[in-house]
Amino acid sequence: MTTQATVIAPDLIPEALYPTLNALCAVSIDVAGVIARGALGGALAAQVGENTDGDQQKALDVMADEMFEAALRGGDVRWYASEEQEAALQTSETGRYALAIDPLDGSSNIDVNVSIGTIFSIFEAKDGAEESFLRPASEQIAGGYILYGPATCLVVTFGNGTLQYVLDPAKREFVLVEQAMQVPQTSKEFAINASNERHWTKPVKAYIDACLAGKDGPTGMEHNMRWVGSLVAETHRILTRGGVFLYPGDSRPGYESGRLRMVYECAPIAMVIEQAGGKATDGATPILERQADGLHARVPLVFGSAEMVQQVTDQHVMDH
Numbered sequence: 001m002t003t004q005a006t007v008i009a010p011d012l013i014p015e016a017l018y019p020t021l022n023a024l025c026a027v028s029i030d031v032a033g034v035i036a037r038g039a040l041g042g043a044l045a046a047q048v049g050e051n052t053d054g055d056q057q058k059a060l061d062v063m064a065d066e067m068f069e070a071a072l073r074g075g076d077v078r079w080y081a082s083e084e085q086e087a088a089l090q091t092s093e094t095g096r097y098a099l100a101i102d103p104l105d106g107s108s109n110i111d112v113n114v115s116i117g118t119i120f121s122i123f124e125a126k127d128g129a130e131e132s133f134l135r136p137a138s139e140q141i142a143g144g145y146i147l148y149g150p151a152t153c154l155v156v157t158f159g160n161g162t163l164q165y166v167l168d169p170a171k172r173e174f175v176l177v178e179q180a181m182q183v184p185q186t187s188k189e190f191a192i193n194a195s196n197e198r199h200w201t202k203p204v205k206a207y208i209d210a211c212l213a214g215k216d217g218p219t220g221m222e223h224n225m226r227w228v229g230s231l232v233a234e235t236h237r238i239l240t241r242g243g244v245f246l247y248p249g250d251s252r253p254g255y256e257s258g259r260l261r262m263v264y265e266c267a268p269i270a271m272v273i274e275q276a277g278g279k280a281t282d283g284a285t286p287i288l289e290r291q292a293d294g295l296h297a298r299v300p301l302v303f304g305s306a307e308m309v310q311q312v313t314d315q316h317v318m319d320h
């Protein structure tokens, strides 16, 4: 596999982070290549194990993790924390950064040819692995994702707006297409796994009931629903045309804090969304004010158009 990529418009990327971002991009092009070959590349969705969270590990989850870890070794990343590995690894003696990654997000969509992605979060490294990641999400210095869809895109923020790059596969170049993505302030679209309805809390049920009531309800407008099952794809849709996404805590055992993990899913998605003028909360508190108490800790996630996220918060406040 090649390890070269070029990210165009490097002036928008902090110079010290460029090599790390470039390494992520190079691997993502190879991952995109594997995904594009689908079944021709073997059984990518075959179950090969279980991760710490009890999730099935698919062949592509493990392959992507190995590819990112190998490419980052010996570079500027001192601590590497992955969804697919129980503990963080030291990948260099002196590297300046701590990088957390969901190497393959949306695993249940691998075998159905639906968009999947990679999510990453970067902090300045501290002396220990855990202290590098278990800190307020507002201390991230970069957050982003790569979406493996009909087009492969990189969406990233360094704390100064949200940038979008699209891969030109023939040239192995990520080309800047948007310098300041903006989440529309409101929308008609909501995203939630409705099969969990009977387990929801009162405020979540009240908010979704209001959406379902359409123009006869308190919002006075019709709504539409989407659920892809890949957080990266939902985020990209919401960044592009607005909407709200909810993965709340519910009453299923193990789902008290929802399904999504703070360090390598919720924190970077929250940073990308907030930098684009949207909001991301746990239902009440901004995700960027929260800090995980474990590498794989979960947190309820509500994000998207500012007005819609505020309505969910209002429901939670009313319920107290």
Ligand SMILES: O=P(O)(O)OC[C@H]1O[C@](O)(COP(=O)(O)O)[C@@H](O)[C@@H]1O
Pocket (backbone or CB within 6 Å): 055, 083, 102, 104, 105, 106, 107, 108, 193, 229, 230, 231, 232, 259
């Ligand atoms: O299975 P559900 O309840 O629809 O959950 C879907 C969510 O789980 C995830 O697949 C979890 O991520 P992984 O695939 O990385 O484990 C998200 O991408 C998605 O939003």
Ligand SMILES: [Mg+2]
Pocket (backbone or CB within 6 Å): 102, 104, 105, 106, 231, 265
């Ligand atoms: Mg994920």
Ligand SMILES: [Mg+2]
Pocket (backbone or CB within 6 Å): 061, 083, 102, 103, 104, 105, 106, 107
């Ligand atoms: Mg994953």
